[in-house]
Amino acid sequence: MTNIFPLVKSAIAQGKIIIVPQTGEFDPLTRMTAGGIVSGAISLAMLAVALVFFFILILGGLKWVMSGGDQKNVETARNQITNALVGLAIVFAAFAIMKLIEIVFGISLLGGITIPTFNK
DSSP states (O other), X not given: OOOSOTTOOOOOSSSOOOOOXXXXXXXXXXXXXXXXXXHHHHHHHHHHHHHHHHHHHHHHHHHHHTTTTOHHHXXXXXXXXXXXXHHHHHHHHHHHHHHHHHHHHTOOSSTTOOOOOOOO
């Protein structure tokens, strides 16, 4: 009889196997620096703010669609969309300024975050 799962290893559920990491193999806390923490916080904050503005943009579009032609509701939705786009522009401008500061001063503020491109 042939095995239909040749790449799956059999489970050792009842064996007493204890794997102890070797010294130096598992030390993520020793690599944490103040700069790394600040970099992570900045990146997380920029991502959160961009997501919030994107969500506000989507809600503004839905308000516009559901306004039913009422000028007051259309104007409110248009203002919300405009504010969300301005907010997104500010977030991306802040990202560009931080990348410029990284290049000019040779420091890492964003922790290796790059803008996605279509280059192969």
